[in-house]
Amino acid sequence: MSLKHTVIFLPIDERPKQWYNILPDLPEPLPPPKDPDDGVSRIERLPQILIGECLKQEFSDQSWIDIPAGVQDLYEQAGRPRPLFRAKRLEEKLKTPCRMYYKSEFYSPTGSHKVNTALAQVFYAKKEGFERLTTETGAGQWGTALSYAASLVDLPLTVYWVRSVYNWKKERLNFMKLYGAKVHASPSNQTEAGRELFRKDPEHVGSLGIAISEGIEHALSDEKTIYTLGSVLNHVLMHQTIIGLETQKQFEIAEDYPDVVISCLGGGSNFGGIALPFMGDRLKKGKEIKFIAAQSEVAPNLTGEYKYDFADHAELTPMLKMTTLGHKIEMEPIKGDGLRYHGTAPILSLLRHKGYIDTVAYPKDEKHVFEQASLFARTEGFLPAPESAYGVACAMDEALKCKETGEEKCILFNVSGHGFMDMHGYDEVLKLSD
């Protein structure tokens, strides 16, 4: 394959105008959410928690859903379509026979792919007349993306932020405040779900599951306030398919096609975003593509048990059929904090269960991952977010394996965000200040 371009831009008039909903194309129907045996019905409560249009999309049987013109404008303003890069310098450095391509979700106003669903969700929330938003955030990328999106449509936002991260990411905290968001460390004394844990231990490190409980409880207390979730759910993955759909068109321009698709996986939104359009090609057109999710050994949720579990700590959500480590599990902190979640998006859980997704879990010291990410930065120039570093390392490892076997694979990977606000993490793991 001759190299025509190093950077593949997608002209604005060729941008995708619909998102891809994989639900009708799955190898078997997705098990629906379910209520636990006792307590109030969580499913009946969903309309109080989720934006109407998002709830509709969550169960849609339409393969293609129009991206509203207003959301297309917001996407354009946020820099979409984003370029696809051929990692020429990295290939040379690794001396791999593979062709490596990466999608540049780091070209985002707040630093990650999360703006793709944040912009869609605030658009619908505004249209449906909600006056306030609430959410949770773990690594802080979702909180920042939503703070940005909410400020563009002028909706006030309250964020519950996992304390172990809140405590050290001061710059990201200020970034959210700069966009006008109100931010509480979680567990907080603002909600019942948080208060009990907070009283027992005011320095409780928190978890994504606890923060979700706080955000939902807050939204339930006021009918003009709506909750938003940045990963896991079907509609979130669908909004993120904009990543893979652009990439498919860019591969047409490059006259190439991936053999392997790789990304990091926390709840599954960026992995789903890049992978699902290609998964559609595999399911419908029989394309032979391998999918690999890069994870941490502190949170190998994709290898968890496939069963019904709650999405949050306080059991306020319906139960979802997913690969899960258990909603009460405590996970050790890592710098790639956005990968620490107990469950996996139900769509990806089903595909994993059916054998369509492979996974790699990297050691908790994160040394290899950060070393590979810095080699990527030294050759390609972009600094990946700690979470994205897992996907980058996994793609590089795959390319190095091919060096041994001589296979000339085409490897596509997603760089889900940039690491400008995470130098502290790079410093701690790679000892840059020593």
Ligand SMILES: *Cc1c(COP(=O)(O)O)cnc(C)c1O
């Ligand atoms: C949140 C985040 C992740 C992990 O979440 P997913 O829903 O699995 O994508 C990965 N990378 C970045 C940059 C993030 O902000």
